[in-house]
Amino acid sequence: MSEMTQTASSVLQASASGVMLEARELVKRYRQRTAVNGVSFQVPHGEIFGLLGPNGAGKTTTLEMIEGIRKPDSGTAILAGLDIRHRKNAVQRLIGVQLQATTLFPELTLLETLTFFRSLYPTGRDPRQLLSEVHLEEKAKARPQDLSGGQRQRLALALALVNDPQILFLDEPTASLDPQSRRMLWDIVLALKEQGTTIMLTTHFMDEAQILCDRIAIMDNGEIIALDTAAHLIDRLGAQATIDCKLNSHTVAADLETLPAVTKIRQSAEHFVIFTAEMQPTLEALLQYANQRGITLTELQVSTPTLEDVFLELTGRQLRPE
Numbered sequence: 547m548s549e550m551t552q553t554a555s556s557v558l559q560a561s562a563s564g565v566m567l568e569a570r571e572l573v574k575r576y577r578q579r580t581a582v583n584g585v586s587f588q589v590p591h592g593e594i595f596g597l598l599g600p601n602g603a604g605k606t607t608t609l610e611m612i613e614g615i616r617k618p619d620s621g622t623a624i625l626a627g628l629d630i631r632h633r634k635n636a637v638q639r640l641i642g643v644q645l646q647a648t649t650l651f652p653e654l655t656l657l658e659t660l661t662f663f664r665s666l667y668p669t670g671r672d673p674r675q676l677l678s679e680v681h682l683e684e685k686a687k688a689r690p691q692d693l694s695g696g697q698r699q700r701l702a703l704a705l706a707l708v709n710d711p712q713i714l715f716l717d718e719p720t721a722s723l724d725p726q727s728r729r730m731l732w733d734i735v736l737a738l739k740e741q742g743t744t745i746m747l748t749t750h751f752m753d754e755a756q757i758l759c760d761r762i763a764i765m766d767n768g769e770i771i772a773l774d775t776a777a778h779l780i781d782r783l784g785a786q787a788t789i790d791c792k793l794n795s796h797t798v799a800a801d802l803e804t805l806p807a808v809t810k811i812r813q814s815a816e817h818f819v820i821f822t823a824e825m826q827p828t829l830e831a832l833l834q835y836a837n838q839r840g841i842t843l844t845e846l847q848v849s850t851p852t853l854e855d856v857f858l859e860l861t862g863r864q865l866r867p868e
């Protein structure tokens with residue numbers, strides 16, 4: 547069997563078995579520091595899988611070991627059934643990598659740039675079609691250095707797609723982008739998922755992880771400390787919502803504890819944070835309680851827990867220090 551045929555059959559088997567990517571006990575040390583400490587997970591075909599964690603957690607190092615850019619001290623990664631240690635070239639034809647800072651040829655237009663990178667692979671996507679998918683068709687004749695930050699990120703994404711990859715890797719895809727550019731990039735990523743691409747990304751934005759990822763591995767100090775869907779990770783907190791309120795008269799925390807579905811009360815002066823397993827009955831009872839006693843709620847804020855709360859609960863620290 548030729549190498550091409552072997553690779554194709556391995557991809558077919560991986561798709562059929564459902565697992566497109568597997569990290570097995572990956573370890574990477576830099577001098578005394580263990581940057582990645584025994585990371586394992588599996589990503590099924592067609593999933594968007596996210597590594598979420600603070601700066602220095604080991605996300606990029608993990609990603610680069612899986613991509614074959616960095617050699618693990620121990621452990622390995624299997625992509626579409628191929629072990630990166632033995633089949634690095636075959637793996638690299640199957641994957642697309644969006645780099646954080648892509649240095650390009652300043653004299654080539656966008657279309658020429660994509661056409662050049664496309665020519666490095668035996669098969670791949672049509673450069674014009676790619677430009678249109680990343681909403682850069684009007685910039686076909688522009689040069690990379692004339693693009694905005696968001697447009698550059700989208701060009702980097704198009705470049706990662708030239709070889710029509712089975713698995714796409716995005717490292718902090720929306721770092722330093724404005725909200726509109728971030729949303730545009732999210733839509734493109736979700737469209738790629740619709741087309742069946744398996745995607746692995748790193749981020750330290752919890753909203754990004756929550757919106758894009760089917761499952762999220764939370765990383766801290768080189769280890770995965772939780773792995774699940776965003777909804778399940780949040781469910782584990784046991785609280786569905788918090789009601790943050792300020793009351794204009796003396797209220798006893800013990801009274802608020804008797805409201806339905808309340809799990810915990812935190813108090814500072816006249817401010818109360820009520821943790822509840824079911825927001826609506828608690829809120830209704832709180833308003834009734836205030837009404838009956840002639841108490842005015844001078845401030846009221848209801849929020850549902852986020853991945854930030856999950857990280858805080860797991861580590862005692864904020865995901866993104868203020």
Ligand SMILES: Nc1ncnc2c1ncn2[C@@H]1O[C@H](COP(=O)(O)OP(=O)(O)OP(=O)(O)O)[C@@H](O)[C@H]1O
Nearest residue numbers: 576579581599600601602603604605606607608750
């Ligand atoms: N080439 C290197 N030499 C020495 N230490 C390194 C090297 N690359 C990364 N590290 C260290 O390994 C740890 C993990 O870094 P890594 O870049 O993987 O984290 P990260 O979660 O991707 O963070 P960020 O969000 O800042 O990119 C950090 O402490 C970092 O300083």
